[in-house]
Amino acid sequence: MIIESTLMVDLFLVTFACFSAGAVAALIPTPSSALARVVGHGCALVGAIAAIAFGVAGLAGGSMEFIVPDLLPIGGAAFGVDRLSAFFVVVIALGAIPAALYAIGYTREYAGKHSLAAMAFAFNVFVAAMILVALARNVLTFLALWEIMALASYFLLITERERDDTLHAGWVYFVMTHAGFAALLVGFLLLAQATGTISFTEWGAAAAKLDAGSRNLIFVLLALGFGTKAGIIPLHVWLPLAHPAAPSHVSALMSGVMIKLGVYGLVRVAFDWLGVGPLWWGATILIVGAVSGVLGVLYALVDADLKRVLAYSSVENIGIIMLGLGAAMLFQASNLPGLAALALVAGLYHALNHAAFKSLLFMGAGAVLHATHTRNMEDLGGLIKRMPQTAIFFLIGSLAIAALPPFNGFFSEWLTFQSLLLSFQISAHTVNLIFALGVAALALTSGLAVACFVRAFGITFLALPRSEPAALAREVAWTMRAPMALLALACVVLGIAPSLVLAPLEATVFDLMGGHADMRFDLTAVVANGEFGWVAPLWIAVGLAAFLMAIALGLRVIRANKQWRYYETWGCGRALQTARFEFTATAFANPFKRVFALLYRPVKELDIEFHPESRYFVRTIAYYNEGRLIFEDALYRPLLRLIQALAREARVLQSGNVHRYLVYILATLVALLILTV
Amino acid sequence: MTSLFEYILKTPVVTEALKPGDDAQIEVISRQIDDHARKRFGRSLHIRQVDAGSCNGCELEIGALNSPYYDLERFGMHFVASPRHADCLLVTGPVTRNMADPLKRTYEATPAPKIVVAIGDCAHDCGVFAGGYGVVGPVSAILPVDAVVHGCPPEPREILLGILAALERQP
Numbered sequence: 001m002i003i004e005s006t007l008m009v010d011l012f013l014v015t016f017a018c019f020s021a022g023a024v025a026a027l028i029p030t031p032s033s034a035l036a037r038v039v040g041h042g043c044a045l046v047g048a049i050a051a052i053a054f055g056v057a058g059l060a061g062g063s064m065e066f067i068v069p070d071l072l073p074i075g076g077a078a079f080g081v082d083r084l085s086a087f088f089v090v091v092i093a094l095g096a097i098p099a100a101l102y103a104i105g106y107t108r109e110y111a112g113k114h115s116l117a118a119m120a121f122a123f124n125v126f127v128a129a130m131i132l133v134a135l136a137r138n139v140l141t142f143l144a145l146w147e148i149m150a151l152a153s154y155f156l157l158i159t160e161r162e163r164d165d166t167l168h169a170g171w172v173y174f175v176m177t178h179a180g181f182a183a184l185l186v187g188f189l190l191l192a193q194a195t196g197t198i199s200f201t202e203w204g205a206a207a208a209k210l211d212a213g214s215r216n217l218i219f220v221l222l223a224l225g226f227g228t229k230a231g232i233i234p235l236h237v238w239l240p241l242a243h244p245a246a247p248s249h250v251s252a253l254m255s256g257v258m259i260k261l262g263v264y265g266l267v268r269v270a271f272d273w274l275g276v277g278p279l280w281w282g283a284t285i286l287i288v289g290a291v292s293g294v295l296g297v298l299y300a301l302v303d304a305d306l307k308r309v310l311a312y313s314s315v316e317n318i319g320i321i322m323l324g325l326g327a328a329m330l331f332q333a334s335n336l337p338g339l340a341a342l343a344l345v346a347g348l349y350h351a352l353n354h355a356a357f358k359s360l361l362f363m364g365a366g367a368v369l370h371a372t373h374t375r376n377m378e379d380l381g382g383l384i385k386r387m388p389q390t391a392i393f394f395l396i397g398s399l400a401i402a403a404l405p406p407f408n409g410f411f412s413e414w415l416t417f418q419s420l421l422l423s424f425q426i427s428a429h430t431v432n433l434i435f436a437l438g439v440a441a442l443a444l445t446s447g448l449a450v451a452c453f454v455r456a457f458g459i460t461f462l463a464l465p466r467s468e469p470a471a472l473a474r475e476v477a478w479t480m481r482a483p484m485a486l487l488a489l490a491c492v493v494l495g496i497a498p499s500l501v502l503a504p505l506e507a508t509v510f511d512l513m514g515g516h517a518d519m520r521f522d523l524t525a526v527v528a529n530g531e532f533g534w535v536a537p538l539w540i541a542v543g544l545a546a547f548l549m550a551i552a553l554g555l556r557v558i559r560a561n562k563q564w565r566y567y568e569t570w571g572c573g574r575a576l577q578t579a580r581f582e583f584t585a586t587a588f589a590n591p592f593k594r595v596f597a598l599l600y601r602p603v604k605e606l607d608i609e610f611h612p613e614s615r616y617f618v619r620t621i622a623y624y625n626e627g628r629l630i631f632e633d634a635l636y637r638p639l640l641r642l643i644q645a646l647a648r649e650a651r652v653l654q655s656g657n658v659h660r661y662l663v664y665i666l667a668t669l670v671a672l673l674i675l676t677v
Numbered sequence: 678m679t680s681l682f683e684y685i686l687k688t689p690v691v692t693e694a695l696k697p698g699d700d701a702q703i704e705v706i707s708r709q710i711d712d713h714a715r716k717r718f719g720r721s722l723h724i725r726q727v728d729a730g731s732c733n734g735c736e737l738e739i740g741a742l743n744s745p746y747y748d749l750e751r752f753g754m755h756f757v758a759s760p761r762h763a764d765c766l767l768v769t770g771p772v773t774r775n776m777a778d779p780l781k782r783t784y785e786a787t788p789a790p791k792i793v794v795a796i797g798d799c800a801h802d803c804g805v806f807a808g809g810y811g812v813v814g815p816v817s818a819i820l821p822v823d824a825v826v827h828g829c830p831p832e833p834r835e836i837l838l839g840i841l842a843a844l845e846r847q848p
Contacts, residue, residue: 567786570761570786573779573782575779
């Protein structure tokens with residue numbers, strides 16, 4: 001066992017002692033499930049706090065090497081930390097701290113129906129595995145933990161396994177994640193074989209000497225593997241199924257944090273393991289990012305399931321991160337290290353921000369689900385009166401994800417825009433065109449994201465409740481509100497004080513690529529590339545606050561010496577004002593469905609049943625307006641049909657006849673003998 | 678087609694001739710209304726019209742106020758789409774059972790200070806509809822009315838005089 005810095009190793013050990021304690025405590029059989037719920041998740045909470053300390057120490061420059069030689073063959077289980085790993089540990093911990101606290105309140109509902117011991121155990125294993133994935137330093141360690149992470153999240157996902165749609169979602173997730181795992185496995189083994197080592201730290205130097213063909217093949221395989229986890233289009237099909245089906249604290253972790261490990265892998269592939277690649281690597285990532293951004297938000301815009309909206313929006317945000325990453329790769333390949341560093345800083349900043357606001361939004365959706373037992377926006381409404389704090393937190397999350405200042409989403413999208421716009425410094429016209437596509441896609445994405453979250457917040461929280469459960473909803477417990485408050489605070493702080501993050505991120509990116517990001521920043525302002533782009537998040541926040549205060553003060557002055565009379569909201573004089581008069585989620589999305597009909601291919605159907613006596617009296621009207629999913633229909637269904645057809649052909653071999661099997665064995669033996677001789 | 682153009686070309690102006698001095702009078706009344714409105718509401722007059730069950734005769738005359746001849750907007754007077762924005766309610770017709778409640782709600786939704794002008798004979802005493810099973814009563818049975826404009830229907834000029842009378846009444 002090799003140990004370098006004691007502080008880092010101590011924090012590392014404390015972190016995993018906590019998770020182990022949580023996992024063990026969860027499994028102790030007790031008559032009440034409260035122990036597993038409170039102690040199991042409480043240990044995870046402490047572990048995540050230790051992890052954030054570990055991550056911050058790592059960002060500050062701490063390093064460690066931790067090898068358990070006998071745990072795995074060939075090199076043992078090797079862990080280490082550099083700034084990039086430490087940054088992702090911070091991202092994971094930022095999601096895990098509120099999620100663990102939230103789980104204490106949220107899983108109370110599962111008591112008696114599902115095994116809380118299993119949930120708390122899997123939760124600890126899941127978070128610990130995610131942190132260890134970011135710290136793994138050789139192939140076997142990485143793959144083993146990657147698989148443990150996938151399995152733990154799978155078992156958390158199928159918590160409500162009595163429902164068919166949950167099992168289906170679990171199945172799709174299981175298949176997709178293992179398809180990705182297979183791609184990773186092949187890619188890793190090819191790279192290990194070509195470089196002659198399985199240690200990540202030695203790949204960077206060795207990979208540069210490989211021939212172009214094998215590097216391209218390895219890049220494609222690893223990008224497919226990590227892209228599946230990240231949820232880029234067209235590998236995203238598991239996200240919209242898995243995130244709604246999972247318990248909300250797990251959705252928050254899977255969507256806010258786990259998919260970021262796909263980003264982590266891609267960053268490692270592109271800037272560490274394989275070194276600078278040809279232009280088309282970056283161009284592919286950038287185009288995939290643009291497509292994921294636009295299509296992700298378009299699907300989010302029309303879905304009526306609150307959690308599925310958030311899941312599609314994760315696809316969108318991964319797209320934005322990929323825009324930054326792809327731009328960084330293109331700049332790196334065009335020999336512009338300053339801009340490459342700037343673009344990567346933008347992408348990583350957005351990854352951190354997305355972890356904050358997407359976790360917040362999933363927890364808000366979870367609180368709504370907890371209070372009303374429905375995720376269908378058509379049955380919600382009016383919750384701002386019944387759950388005012390949840391509504392405020394959800395609003396802050398919505399504003400952040402819609403990239404409105406002074407919240408954090410604005411800043412990282414601004415930075416991404418700057419790095420994309422600076423592409424004019426590359427002189428290749430094809431590359432410029434690809435960047436222009438990226439800029440247009442990002443602009444469209446941000447605009448549609450605003451519409452999407454106006455809808456998500458407005459339909460869910462405003463106006464009158466559309467169903468009885470929504471009308472009877474009550475505010476959730478403090479264990480669920482406190483984590484949301486924490487994340488809302490993070491959204492504000494990350495938005496108005498980006499220098500807190502930019503300094504360590506700049507150092508991270510410098511370690512990785514050896515270029516200083518082409519930007520200057522202090523506590524108030526950030527300047528990109530000389531005087532090209534300038535923004536002062538703190539002053540924007542102060543200005544907005546002053547503006548709001550001026551309005552409040554102005555109203556107070558105007559209102560002084562005036563008589564006040566309160567009366568009902570003007571409803572055009574209607575005697576009855578019910579939720580049936582309200583705008584629905586479907587109606588809000590309909591203009592977009594029409595404009596982008598090419599994508600949605602909506603199937604409309606109107607069934608009217610008339611009274612037999614007269615057509616002027618209608619008995620029932622049924623209106624269907626379903627969209628179809630292009631990738632599922634055009635890509636996955638044919639693929640599945642092909643696999644099934646091949647499997648049917650292969651079935652001929654498996655006749656059930658023992659004699660024939662004996663012939664197979666003999667034939668194989670003879671063939672092997674001939675081959676060896 | 679040619680016959681249509683022929684018809685158009687041959688047809689002279691068929692509207693009634695103006696009464697001499699009418700034009701100047703409209704301007705005087707409207708200016709007075711505007712002066713009063715600015716004193717009382719601090720801005721130009723915003724009007725919300727409520728049809729409480731009218732035959733639409735009065736609406737045609739009210740509509741004429743926006744025609745190029747009267748063109749109320751030039752004096753800042755403006756028909757608005759919500760009682761929330763209004764200073765003045767013009768109510769027409771006998772108040773029917775279906776409209777009694779919406780009329781009351783409209784009155785309540787109009788911010789004070791406000792004036793109510795009942796337009797036409799029906800609004801005053803239900804006119805020919807008096808005693809009908811669907812009729813609740815005149816406007817004054819539902820709301821405090823500041824001025825009544827008689828006529829079936831009243832002329833636009835008389836409507837303006839009615840608004841002026843309502844404004845001149847001390848609040």
